[in-house]
Amino acid sequence: MKIAFAGAGYIINIHAKAAKAHKDVELAAVVEKFSDKADALAQKFRIKDQYETVEQMLKAGGVDALVIGTPNFLHAPQAISALKAGVHVMVEKPMAMNVREAEKMLEASAKSGAKLMVAHCWRFDPDVLWLKKEAGKVGKIIRTKGIGVHTHWGPSGWFTQRKLAGGGALADMGIHALDTARFLLGDPKPASVYAKIGTYYKDFDVDDTGVIIVEWDNGATSYIESGWWQPHADGPEAATQLYGTQGFGQLFPTQLELPNVKTQKLDIVKSGFKFPRKEHCPQSMYHAQMSYFIECIRKNKTPVPGGLEGLMNMKVVDAAYKSSKTGKVVNL
Secondary structure (H helix, E strand, C coil): CEEEECCCCCHHHHHHHHHHHCCCCEEEEEECCHHHHHHHHHHHHHHCECCHHHHHHHCCCCCCCCCCCCHHHHHHHHHHHHHCCCCCEEEECCCCCCCCHHHHHHHHHHHHHHHHECCCHHCCCHHHHHHHHHHHCCCCCCEEEEEEEEEEECHHHHCCHHHHHHCCHHHHHHHHHHHHHHHHHCCCCCEEEEEEEEEECCCCCCCCCEEEEEEECCCCCCEEEEEEEEEECCCCCEEEEECCCCCCEEECEEEEEEEEEECEEEEEEECCCCCCCCCCCHHHHHHHHHHHHHHHHCCCCCCCEEHHHHHHEEEEHHHHHHHHHHHCCCEE
16 A cells, blocks of 8 residues: 655654554655655655645555645645545544535545545544543543643644634644544534633734533533643643543543442542553554554545544534634534
8 A cells, every 4th residue: 555645744754654664555655845844754764756746646646545744724625636536535633724625525535435534643542442431331421521732832833823724722732622522422413612712822813722612412511621832731632521420531540430339439440551651642542543544445444533523523613713703602
């Protein structure tokens, strides 16, 4: 299988490393307009071909899949071009700038039959998968709390420019907390969104602070914090709490708290995973994600998280920005 990479920055280096672990996969091409960045990636991973645009790469042919890790404004056009050409795509989150673009990506995938996966990486994390498996023990989940926050730090460059990123901390970090909550809840559909979003810590034209409340069609409510440069966070990226009718579950540290009727005490069910971890976003998580993408292509399976999961997240993000602007609840 020949895989190409759009972009040559931090996240693409991680995806390329994950692909390189597969002996039956060839890292075939890099698409990057800055030649120095393209050269560095090509040299590091022994990538043969370099192109400035996805269109040039598609014209040359011979590529089976494309991993997109470019600025957000390029996600939809690059993905749609590849999908129309029958090339499978894994695109970084957020999948697009808005719902309209996301829908067009989904449409292109459906028409050509090429797979579309969205890199919501926390669905491949062992802690998250443990809590997903054990979540039934807390009963019906009434509410969740999730964290997508950088403390005393934030990105620079295109991340902070609306025309290139679409949104700020919500689109970059909050979406991790949003997708993790949705995954743990069994992927319900959003029913309504209320949000308060703003820019308070730096001089950007995108948000650095957000509080989002999502009501899901299964009756659960998710409270999500997003932010850059925050003075404090209640947990690391994707940290999520589940409040159920029969107990409580959480990520980082990952465990359950279950009332014991016989002893009248609280039983703590530990996951066995260490916290804090050496690396909060370990390479192994991206290895698992890449393995799944390759498996979906080989076995002709629809990826989850695919275009539909990415679209649901975009619906919440768009509604959150709208709610914050109007001060009203947005019904979906």
